[in-house]
Amino acid sequence: MPGTRTTTVRDLRKSNRARALWELYMNGPLTRQEVGAAAGVSPATVSNLVGELLEQGVVIEVGLEDSNGGRPRGLLQVNPEYGFVVGVDVGETALLVELFDLSMKVRASHVSTTELARLDPQDVVDRVHEGIEAVIAQAGVRSEQILGVGVGVPGLVEHGNDAVVHGQSVGWDAVPLGAMLRDGMDLPLLIDNGAKTLGQAEKWFGAARGSDNAVIVLLGIGVGTSIISNGELYRGSTSSAGEWGHTTVMVEGRQCRCGAVGCLEAYVGAEAIVARYDELKRRRVEIKPRELEERVAAIVTAAPSDKAAAKVLDETATYLGAGIADLVNLFNPERVVVGGWLGQLLGDTLLPRVREVAARHALRLPFSHVSILKAQLGKDAVALGAATLPIASVLSSGAVLPSTTVRSRLLDSSRATG
């Protein structure tokens, strides 16, 4: 929950309400007492706040908890049906749109693939709009029930006036995706980098859950991270923090597709792994994006007799270990979570070796406090994480209904005139 600025007495209520809601969402169901302890308010205030939230349908009471002798504690929870959110994963080869309820149950989903090598922004926008309409229809909800739409994109997202996307790998240069998506749709819209939305998904529901300082590593064709610092996504000054793939692990090393040399991605990116294998086999095979996954899988599962595969994997573990050690030294996280399709593929085989290498390269103290884990969520994590964006926004606002505001304003004026 971002540091909401609290200056007036009214802000106070909003902020307390938001804290209670976050707590209920993240750790619910909870008793009123637990909410009070977490939000730092008295029982009286909890009662007051919860009463309001119950009345507005944001929160529901789900069962009772036995107490030894006295009145049982009521268990509270955010109402999964209070509203719905849409998460969109704009991938390099496919576009996934999913509709969730607030408990993150998938209520509808829609996939569309593209044959284009480069993504055309307008085409993407049209498909997103189409997908959103499709999932709303499919789930049978009214569009007023949609709290917002989150979009995860491949590339850096500048959050200025409206989101602008720079996606080197898909040929996007300063695409004003925010404005384009908003045109023809009036749902609240939030856009972020796909690696960051995946990170948020792992933080909320996956392997980084409960950790306030974590680094989620995304391995695929590209190599990125999502950094959680003090419980929040770390963005840096222009939201491009966490570009781990192009950190230098070998001065004057291999050529990277970014133009520089010695980048981590030039060693552990999916294309690099396959290319290094082919080099060892002294053959030149053109790498087609569609086949990348099975080619990497073939290397991972190769027979022990395949010396080239063994060497490539060994080197990959070395570079990955060194790279992760850098993250541990610089960010001092409690957990490093390795995800992305390539991460899932390499995980079981390589993780023990990666841990060993990282232990050698990282400083003792920070390393002794870190766990290096496999991601828990699967392929849809980017869309799931994208859907958390509008949820975070709703929770931080305290889920104040526009209608409530209008109502109280009407009451005010009627009293003023009456």
Next chain:
Amino acid sequence: MPGTRTTTVRDLRKSNRARALWELYMNGPLTRQEVGAAAGVSPATVSNLVGELLEQGVVIEVGLEDSNGGRPRGLLQVNPEYGFVVGVDVGETALLVELFDLSMKVRASHVSTTELARLDPQDVVDRVHEGIEAVIAQAGVRSEQILGVGVGVPGLVEHGNDAVVHGQSVGWDAVPLGAMLRDGMDLPLLIDNGAKTLGQAEKWFGAARGSDNAVIVLLGIGVGTSIISNGELYRGSTSSAGEWGHTTVMVEGRQCRCGAVGCLEAYVGAEAIVARYDELKRRRVEIKPRELEERVAAIVTAAPSDKAAAKVLDETATYLGAGIADLVNLFNPERVVVGGWLGQLLGDTLLPRVREVAARHALRLPFSHVSILKAQLGKDAVALGAATLPIASVLSSGAVLPSTTVRSRLLDSSRATG
């Protein structure tokens, strides 16, 4: 200013008071209107708050600002004489204790050097106590006027119950420095890593001033950083974030004193620079810590005919550039500030080359938003930064006088009993 949790109406005032104070301290002198705008409160509240601060002597009115036609605006400022702070720099070879007023004017200072190769904790503690008494006497202030003592140490500082220091380079393993210093001194005490205090000094008063996302690099025998994220020091889970010196820039590269290989420090640390020079000259010279600085200086200022020096410097720029590019990619700062005695020494000669290398290695978007600068503060920056620690603490508390609390409590009880 850390995210103070505001739940009750009283917290509200405290938080508004703290915001106003921070603003006045950082950007003063300011008019009441400016304070109101910055703190987000109405003129009435500013008047109220400022009145209290003036009465308590925390803030003073310094002159008037002309207005076009009306009553002139009063200019407010934190009272430099409201209290004093002590900053201590526990260096590897010398110990510096300085006493500052709130405007950071040095009022007294005390140096003591040591001949020991390894620092003895109890010896350091004694010297610190001695130094503090000396500067208090020298400045002629009463110890009640000391708001607190900040200490910058070489090594990682774990902020648990009380500060515990792990200083590999000085042979400290889990030294409970907090408890040791507190014993025999009852001033408020704050301890942090020297690189971090230096970073805070540059952020408050130096080259990183006004930047909410900055990385301050400290070059010396060791190589560290201090990371400012969203205006605050980034610590990570165990306060050891920013250990840049032992990130890997060359897999399977040079041996580093930390035990690993290929660390940045093994290339650009002071000892490494001299060692590499000696290797090129094909000679083995024992490096004495005392002579390190002049030996590096000799390399930097060597005649162009000294090919070995040129090569060492060139390589240093390459590694430093790559390392800084990593920081830019990972943290996406607005500024990178290069400091430390080695940084100062290398700065003018090397910085242009470092920028070039960094530009090649960093991604375009984050690099286009970053400035790579030399530090502005000199050798005493660690002590200066250490002294900012208690100031930050006072500002965040809103400078609520203990006496005030007692007084109001007395009033309460007298009214209750009366």
Next chain:
DNA sequence: AGGCTTCCTCTAAGTCGTGAATCATGTGGC
């Protein structure tokens, strides 16, 4: 002096969270 402009402060009103008292809702004993 008097009007004017601008800054500052005082007052009344509205909102909030808290603590103490009260109400609600269960268990266990008889």
Next chain:
DNA sequence: GCCACATGATTCACGACTTAGAGGAAGCCT
């Protein structure tokens, strides 16, 4: 079946806070 008991939840009076708007303060110009 009834009543004491324990504990959770709610209500109410109170103090504390910020704000809007009115009024005072302090300088300038005519």
